[in-house]
Amino acid sequence: MNVTTTKTNSPRFVLDAVDLTKHYVLPREKMFMKVQTIEAVKGISFRIRRGRSLGLVGESGCGKSTLARLVTGLEDPTSGSVRIAGSNIHQISKNALRKLRREFQIVFQDPFGSLDPRHTIGRIVAEPLRTLEQVSPAESQKRVLSVMEDVGLKATDIQKYPHEFSGGQRQRIAIARALITRPKLVVADEPVSALDVSVQAQILNLLNDLQQEYELSYLLISHDLAVVECVCDDVAVMHNGVFVEYGLTSELFRDPKHDYTKSLLDAVLPLPGNYRG
Amino acid sequence: MTLLTVEDLTVTIDTIHGPGHAVRNLSFELMPGNTLGIVGESGCGKSMTALSILGLLPDNVTTTGGIYFDHRNLLTCSDQELCQIRGNRISMIFQEPMTSLNPVHTIGQQIIEIMTLHQGTSKTEAKIEAIRLLDMVGIRDPKARISQYPHQLSGGQRQRVMIAIALSNKPDLLIADEPTTAVDVTIQKQILELIRSLVNELGMGLILISHDLGVISNMVDQIVVMYGGTAVETGTTSQIFSNVSHPYTQGLLSAIPRISGHKSLRQTRLNTIPGVVPELTELPIGCTFSDRCAIASNLCTKTPPPATLINVGHYAACHHLERAKGK
Numbered sequence: 001m002n003v004t005t006t007k008t009n010s011p012r013f014v015l016d017a018v019d020l021t022k023h024y025v026l027p028r029e030k031m032f033m034k035v036q037t038i039e040a041v042k043g044i045s046f047r048i049r050r051g052r053s054l055g056l057v058g059e060s061g062c063g064k065s066t067l068a069r070l071v072t073g074l075e076d077p078t079s080g081s082v083r084i085a086g087s088n089i090h091q092i093s094k095n096a097l098r099k100l101r102r103e104f105q106i107v108f109q110d111p112f113g114s115l116d117p118r119h120t121i122g123r124i125v126a127e128p129l130r131t132l133e134q135v136s137p138a139e140s141q142k143r144v145l146s147v148m149e150d151v152g153l154k155a156t157d158i159q160k161y162p163h164e165f166s167g168g169q170r171q172r173i174a175i176a177r178a179l180i181t182r183p184k185l186v187v188a189d190e191p192v193s194a195l196d197v198s199v200q201a202q203i204l205n206l207l208n209d210l211q212q213e214y215e216l217s218y219l220l221i222s223h224d225l226a227v228v229e230c231v232c233d234d235v236a237v238m239h240n241g242v243f244v245e246y247g248l249t250s251e252l253f254r255d256p257k258h259d260y261t262k263s264l265l266d267a268v269l270p271l272p273g274n275y276r277g
Numbered sequence: 278m279t280l281l282t283v284e285d286l287t288v289t290i291d292t293i294h295g296p297g298h299a300v301r302n303l304s305f306e307l308m309p310g311n312t313l314g315i316v317g318e319s320g321c322g323k324s325m326t327a328l329s330i331l332g333l334l335p336d337n338v339t340t341t342g343g344i345y346f347d348h349r350n351l352l353t354c355s356d357q358e359l360c361q362i363r364g365n366r367i368s369m370i371f372q373e374p375m376t377s378l379n380p381v382h383t384i385g386q387q388i389i390e391i392m393t394l395h396q397g398t399s400k401t402e403a404k405i406e407a408i409r410l411l412d413m414v415g416i417r418d419p420k421a422r423i424s425q426y427p428h429q430l431s432g433g434q435r436q437r438v439m440i441a442i443a444l445s446n447k448p449d450l451l452i453a454d455e456p457t458t459a460v461d462v463t464i465q466k467q468i469l470e471l472i473r474s475l476v477n478e479l480g481m482g483l484i485l486i487s488h489d490l491g492v493i494s495n496m497v498d499q500i501v502v503m504y505g506g507t508a509v510e511t512g513t514t515s516q517i518f519s520n521v522s523h524p525y526t527q528g529l530l531s532a533i534p535r536i537s538g539h540k541s542l543r544q545t546r547l548n549t550i551p552g553v554v555p556e557l558t559e560l561p562i563g564c565t566f567s568d569r570c571a572i573a574s575n576l577c578t579k580t581p582p583p584a585t586l587i588n589v590g591h592y593a594a595c596h597h598l599e600r601a602k603g604k
Binding site: 059060166168169196197198199200201202204205208223224225226227229230250251253254255263264265266267268269270271272273 | 539
């Protein structure tokens with residue numbers, strides 16, 4: 001593709017995915033059997049504008065996590081392309097991709113499995129800086145402290161280890177680690193599904209605050225439609241590897257068009273009364 | 278006559294950090310055929326309550342109080358007596374359909390075992406009954422499925438098999454501990470509807486344990502809200518939702534994001550409960566919620582609040598119910 005067009009595209013869209021497809025080859029069950037493949041993602045295209053957030057909803061096995069792995073360069077697509085800040089992340093060299101990772105970071109679901117138990121919080125949060133940017137130790141320390149304050153952690157927490165924190169605090173640490181390189185896009189795969197309701201609300205508010213402060217974009221993956229409505233401007237409903245519906249979150253939830261979206265919304269159990277605190 | 282009476286139940290876990298108060302002075306009653314929900318966040322003691330009913334608590338745990346079922350205190354029953362009750366008169370569905378089935382036995386064997394063990398049914402009869410049960414819980418082609426292994430089923434189907442196993446001896450009481458936490462929302466709806474219709478049909482009592490107020494409110498007549506091992510609010514579902522009384526229940530309800538279909542919601546902040554759930558070994562001396570409560574006073578930090586009657590059958594344990602109401 002022409003370089004000049006990419007450059008003009010880059011400021012408006014933090015992510016531009018075109019016709020993404022991913023096939024997985026299954027292991028043969030019998031020796032002379034034909035190789036079976038699963039099409040996890042079937043030709044999906046979407047863009048995320050700077051500062052806007054996209055929610056991805058769907059049930060297990062619909063391909064939403066595969067899509068997240070494709071757009072973050074953790075896996076190569078069978079066909080299609082992903083452009084982040086104007087570069088096709090699957091075609092550039094490993095070194096270039098590594099540099100580009102400053103622009104997009106990931107927050108995983110499991111706050112217990114995603115932090116190295118042997119490292120201090122200070123080291124965990126500083127890790128992306130050490131590998132992606134050349135900064136002096138003093139500068140690194142300063143950035144760590146400032147990002148930790150942003151996510152509501154104390155400066156003294158820097159010396160502690162992950163096991164000393166609760167699930168919600170660990171998710172804050174994971175968010176701090178994602179934000180330290182000042183990315184434009186944060187991909188969050190079920191960031192609150194392992195948390196208690198009262199803590200979940202704290203983290204959702206934090207995600208919204210951070211977005212406004214830093215003009216972040218989220219690609220938020222969740223099975224919980226209400227969580228997506230809290231954080232995302234747009235939403236894509238995914239089913240069997242394709243987007244069955246895509247649009248403004250408020251409109252789509254008020255007036256779903258596709259049968260699958262309707263069935264998802266129907267399955268949400270309403271709370272009686274209208275207590276709002 | 279009540280089906281199950283839990284009286285002043287206290288469960289204490291012996292940990293390296295000292296005694297952990299998993300459940301403290303919990304009391305509730307369940308009439309035959311009635312449904313009760315226990316709701317609360319992680320560490321509130323809801324699962325420990327379920328495990329103590331079934332006598333499945335680990336060794337480092339001591340219990341006091343009483344759990345009365347069929348004129349017997351289950352806490353003082355011998356293992357032998359409990360074995361006759363468990364899986365027979367009281368059944369349980371666990372959260373993880375992946376790990377609660379034995380991977381090396383077919384699902385048929387696992388259902389048949391329960392019936393031959395408790396009722397002395399012959400294997401051939403049990404097999405016919407197992408096929409009927411699988412059909413009842415909505416598994417298609419049960420004759421073929423019965424000889425399959427758990428890994429050949431999806432998560433939702435495995436949970437259906439668990440329900441079939443739990444119902445195989447037509448228990449008087451079914452305990453479901455987070456039965457739908459591990460499955461998708463559309464499957465959750467199906468599983469809950471299945472449990473509800475079977476409970477109605479067979480006239481069983483149901484204790485449903487969940488962190489999800491949406492699930493609880495749609496499934497049960499009576500609710501116990503637990504926090505830090507104690508019941509903070511109890512009452513019928515309509516009583517609690519029409520008059521949310523305890524500050525914790527209020528906080529929990531308003532922290533749940535709801536789908537509105539309005540653009541404005543994107544800008545509004547969710548209400549949060551500050552702080553985190555306290556460690557079981559370091560619970561506050563007074564009200565367990567006092568360190569996170571917006572209206573807590575000196576009294577709250579020193580004296581545990583008694584359960585105060587709000588309406589017939591509706592109680593909340595709080596010193597400042599009047600103030601909480603005005604909030």
